[in-house]
Amino acid sequence: MLKFEFRPYTRRFRSLLLTRHGAWSVRQGILLRLSDSLGNQSWGEIAPIESFGSESFREALRFCADWFQAGSGRLDAETIEQIPAHLPACRFGFESAWEQLHTSETEQPPPISWSMSLLLPTGGAALDSPLLFSAQPGNTLKWKIGVAPIEQELDWFTELISLLSPTTKLRLDANGGLTWQQASRWLQVCDGYGIEFLEQPLPPQQFEAMLKLSQRYQTPIALDESVTSVAQLQDCYQRGWRGVFVIKAPIAGSPGQLRNFCQTHPLDLVWSSVFETVIARQYVTNYLMPACPTTRAIGFGVDQWFQDGWDRLGAAELWRSALTPLSRLSPF
Numbered sequence: 620m621l622k623f624e625f626r627p628y629t630r631r632f633r634s635l636l637l638t639r640h641g642a643w644s645v646r647q648g649i650l651l652r653l654s655d656s657l658g659n660q661s662w663g664e665i666a667p668i669e670s671f672g673s674e675s676f677r678e679a680l681r682f683c684a685d686w687f688q689a690g691s692g693r694l695d696a697e698t699i700e701q702i703p704a705h706l707p708a709c710r711f712g713f714e715s716a717w718e719q720l721h722t723s724e725t726e727q728p729p730p731i732s733w734s735m736s737l738l739l740p741t742g743g744a745a746l747d748s749p750l751l752f753s754a755q756p757g758n759t760l761k762w763k764i765g766v767a768p769i770e771q772e773l774d775w776f777t778e779l780i781s782l783l784s785p786t787t788k789l790r791l792d793a794n795g796g797l798t799w800q801q802a803s804r805w806l807q808v809c810d811g812y813g814i815e816f817l818e819q820p821l822p823p824q825q826f827e828a829m830l831k832l833s834q835r836y837q838t839p840i841a842l843d844e845s846v847t848s849v850a851q852l853q854d855c856y857q858r859g860w861r862g863v864f865v866i867k868a869p870i871a872g873s874p875g876q877l878r879n880f881c882q883t884h885p886l887d888l889v890w891s892s893v894f895e896t897v898i899a900r901q902y903v904t905n906y907l908m909p910a911c912p913t914t915r916a917i918g919f920g921v922d923q924w925f926q927d928g929w930d931r932l933g934a935a936e937l938w939r940s941a942l943t944p945l946s947r948l949s950p951f
């Protein structure tokens with residue numbers, strides 16, 4: 620039996636993050652700390668994104684509070700396996716913390732260094748971003764589309780391309796916000812510029828249409844919202860998807876099942892952020908990515924979106940920074 624504690628956190632974005640799903644101003648999540656009777660500790664993180672189909676922050680918090688009360692803050696491996704499928708971020712948080720507590724350093728694969736994809740501000744603001752000029756040669760930038768009229772976005776796109784160094788790669792992300800005609804238009808343009816890939820052009824329910832698009836254009840298409848959970852990832856693979864898969868491990872459910880599927884299938888992967896803290900990120904980079912490597916830049920270049928300095932902290936310091944312990948939480 621292990622003891623667990625949890626602490627909710629709130630991080631404010633430096634500026635509003637605009638996507639097709641709306642404007643995001645704060646990132647709320649929950650940090651977990653597990654400890655055994657010998658005093659060993661590990662940390663986990665629950666970082667849900669409701670608009671991507673995971674539980675909401677409040678649902679996750681309610682689950683932690685109820686679970687804490689029911690088991691007096693104690694848990695074992697079986698109880699983690701019983702976390703229901705509609706709470707994938709909770710499953711990730713608890714299972715990843717559990718695994719880290721039960722893995723000695725010598726069992727861990729050595730860390731690998733990865734190239735990073737940096738997220739540009741959305742819309743015309745991208746044209747003024749310092750990232751355009753500070754990116755290292757060979758870096759990858761990502762730009763969200765599908766948030767303004769297509770003619771306007773195509774104009775910005777042409778200007779953006781003209782500002783990039785020839786070695787910088789660009790990937791686009793529509794967050795499922797395009798129509799068939801708009802997606803075709805974007806893909807035609809992308810083919811002319813050698814864009815790395817177009818991410819989630821259509822909503823997840825239009826899987827067949829995306830499959831057709833992927834066969835018509837050279838620019839690869841990446842599924843993101845379509846493959847949020849391990850079950851969806853398996854489903855899209857079985858239905859014939861051989862394009863890119865964007866993996867957001869902290870909302871995918873069981874990390875063990877995710878690793879197993881990725882290790883046993885030849886997937887073209889992009890590991891991607893959900894604006895988590897270093898706690899979830901280090902687990903992904905140290906425990907998942909070495910087991911399922913990819914040559915594509917990882918989508919973790921999001922530190923510049925926060926100004927709280929948390930990215931320079933270790934897990935124990937973060938735990939101290941994320942106050943609001945259970946006893947001080949107002950009813951929710």
Ligand SMILES: [Mg+2]
Nearest residue numbers: 792794818843
């Ligand atoms: Mg995406």
